[in-house]
Amino acid sequence: xxxxxxxxxxxxxxSRSVTLSKEDIIDFATEWDPQPxxxxxxxxxxxxxGLTASGLHTISWACRxxxxxxxxxxxxxxxxxWDELRLPKPVVxxxxxxxxxxxxxxxESASKPDMGVIRNKVEVWNQNDEVVLxxxxxxxxxxKPQD
Amino acid sequence: xxxxxxxxxxxxxxSRSVTLSKEDIIDFATEWDPQPxxxxxxxxxxxxxGLTASGLHTISWACRxxxxxxxxxxxxxxxxxWDELRLPKPVVxxxxxxxxxxxxxxxESASKPDMGVIRNKVEVWNQNDEVVLxxxxxxxxxxKPQD
Numbered sequence: 001x002x003x004x005x006x007x008x009x010x011x012x013x014x015s016r017s018v019t020l021s022k023e024d025i026i027d028f029a030t031e032w033d034p035q036p037x038x039x040x041x042x043x044x045x046x047x048x049x050g051l052t053a054s055g056l057h058t059i060s061w062a063c064r065x066x067x068x069x070x071x072x073x074x075x076x077x078x079x080x081x082w083d084e085l086r087l088p089k090p091v092v093x094x095x096x097x098x099x100x101x102x103x104x105x106x107x108e109s110a111s112k113p114d115m116g117v118i119r120n121k122v123e124v125w126n127q128n129d130e131v132v133l134x135x136x137x138x139x140x141x142x143x144k145p146q147d
Numbered sequence: 148x149x150x151x152x153x154x155x156x157x158x159x160x161x162s163r164s165v166t167l168s169k170e171d172i173i174d175f176a177t178e179w180d181p182q183p184x185x186x187x188x189x190x191x192x193x194x195x196x197g198l199t200a201s202g203l204h205t206i207s208w209a210c211r212x213x214x215x216x217x218x219x220x221x222x223x224x225x226x227x228x229w230d231e232l233r234l235p236k237p238v239v240x241x242x243x244x245x246x247x248x249x250x251x252x253x254x255e256s257a258s259k260p261d262m263g264v265i266r267n268k269v270e271v272w273n274q275n276d277e278v279v280l281x282x283x284x285x286x287x288x289x290x291k292p293q294d
Contacts, residue, residue, distance in 0.1 A: 054210075
């Protein structure tokens with residue numbers, strides 16, 4: 001188990017990549033974000049970008065690929081929040097995306113002496129080495145138990 | 148179709164509510180965020196909050212319930228980003244959650260004269276009238292076509 005003291009700053013790791021098919025994009029969006037430019041190839045032709053993946057789909061893959069990256073679990077107490085989430089490029093059918101993430105900040109909790117707050121920067125890159133999504137995620141983690 | 152000019156500020160609307168069962172929480176997390184405190188009731192007993200829904204699960208419901216609220220589609224060009232996403236309370240099995248959202252800001256695009264940017268505040272409330280999630284979502288929308 002990784003505790004607050006074990007967390008290393010600015011040490012980027014990169015995930016495997018996944019390819020999103022048209023069917024993947026439509027299936028996910030049909031359940032969670034059924035806007036026509038995510039679910040209907042014909043209707044999407046009327047939109048400037050055509051059929052694109054739901055931002056939530058890319059975000060979900062960011063979470064899943066980040067999870068898969070971790071060899072040893074962190075002593076997480078709770079997720080606190082996300083900041084500055086941006087979607088600078090659309091994800092379209094056939095794109096292969098991968099995650100790059102690193103801890104960009106750590107600080108002791110002001111109110112809880114046995115905990116700290118870590119901030120992860122999460123980036124999703126496509127096969128053309130363009131960033132399609134990035135955000136910061138803040139997590140409350142335990143410090144090492146005292147003997 | 149609702150264009151930029153049609154968007155009304157500060158007019159909150161509230162969605163139906165959905166109840167998340169233990170199975171719903173585990174199934175979603177198994178696919179997208181398989182941390183033990185989201186997927187394994189026994190293992191979760193070792194965590195301060197016990198078995199909780201993945202934040203991503205609550206976020207996904209926020210998107211879906213927001214979508215279902217809309218009678219008339221908005222002329223969306225692209226989602227730009229999310230800001231200040233916070234998870235002030237955990238969602239646990241049996242909780243019923245609903246969305247309240249409103250447009251809190253609209254402005255003309257500086258670079259695209261035929262578009263504007265709208266900012267929605269999205270809140271998710273539980274059955275005890277506590278906010279469990281809130282965030283801002285910025286979207287690029289078309290202005291009314293000129294005749």
